[in-house]
Amino acid sequence: MAGFSSIIGHEQIKEHLQNAISMDKVSHAYIFNGPAQSGKMMLAKSFAMALQCQQKGTEGCMACHSCRQALSDNHPDIIYLQHEKPNTISVDDIRRQINSDIAVMPYASTYKIYIIDEAEKMNQQAQNALLKTIEEPPAYAVILLLTANSDVFLPTILSRCITLNVKAVADEKIRSFLMKEYQIPDYKADICTAFAQGNVGKAIQLAGSEDFNEIKNSALQLLKRIKEIELYEMMEAIKQISNYKLEINDYFDIMTIWYRDVLLYKATSDANHLIFRDEVYNIKKQASKSSYEGIENIIKALDKAKQRLNANVNFELVMELLLLTMKEN
Structure with missing residues (x-):
């Protein structure tokens, strides 16, 4: 201090x-x-x-x-x-x-x-x-x-x-701070800043967190193959997600930012403002196969899933409904 x-x-x-x-x-x-x-x-x-x-x-x-x-x-x-x-x-x-x-x-x-x-x-x-x-x-x-x-x-x-x-700190200040003090690459600083939502302490925690990297990699692996996933594989995917029950809001936030990137790329065809710029190939691929309405339905479904879990709705049921919505859209 x-x-x-x-x-x-x-x-x-x-x-x-x-x-x-x-x-x-x-x-x-x-x-x-x-x-x-x-x-x-x-x-x-x-x-x-x-x-x-x-x-x-x-x-x-x-x-x-x-x-x-x-x-x-x-x-x-x-x-x-x-x-x-x-x-x-x-x-x-x-x-x-x-x-x-x-x-x-x-x-x-x-x-x-x-x-x-x-x-x-x-x-x-x-x-x-x-x-x-x-x-x-x-x-x-x-x-x-x-x-x-x-x-x-x-x-x-x-x-x-x-x-x-105590209000949110501007993203650019947090991003610059992380890159200068923690020597992390710009794309990782972008991800930590996006998740922190103006909270410097959370950004610092994410920048040095191996758990966060593990959650991010797990979520992205699922997102990249959600369209092709078979129904019988869905229960296995839900079982894997249940490993991150305590950090499920971070898991949902990763998914939300991914689909916002897909939506942004679909609208602009510009990769420069994506959070997951290093995944531009997969984002471009999903953007070409998804409709605007479908992507917005998924983002709404993620928000709804958060609300349901906060209301203590059964975890497996919430995740099953969410993954089905993601697959269909």
Whole structure:
């Protein structure tokens, strides 16, 4: 973890936080709201480090004792809330780690900063306990709530915090970052960027993931022969796909991007803007054999399959209906 300057995108949030530091208008509570891996923790850590930096700038210097402690997640005045139950932050967690601790002055810094990750997991009693602290915090306290869904917070908590919505980062920024920092070829950067949908953390994860490459290769192998597959082979294909149940949304996303490439090539005959440019021969072949309506039917069927699995419809049945639709179209 480094400072604000190392964070890709999120310029408005970085500017807001740095202005708050420079103008000495730091709020006692912030909500960082955005999807998993979208950069919430990096923003929170960079903010905390800058607030505690002994150089008193708007960016952590990385060199002072305080910054070195922050970089190693070992700063006595930057506290990360822990919770034993994986899906719940309880009232005891809040009382023991925040309410009982916040009255103690900072050990060596200007601020005492509490970072609550996955804050949407606070139950109502925990939120009410935290509210009492947010309503009357000590002057040195800063509470950072990181969440994928701020809608679950009590209106009284929302009204007493500054909410910063962590938005998608532009594809070109993510693509350039992956190629520069991870030294991956442009076609792989395109694929990771397309799947990340503006989420830098997910793009980084995909860039270094062998599992993702395995899923991609499995999906593409099926897609390239879907037209010729016999009905008796379909059950074997479904059995193979079931190996990726936990990553089935990634599997569906690969398929969706493939068919969008087929649709794009059919409409433009231009391979330059394809995500799977290295598969142009097979994309061209499918585009010539498919109608616009057929491709759009498949893309709709993929979206429908996602919805059905989210509603706990039988996995094998969903996949059978999907593969039949793909074969017919």
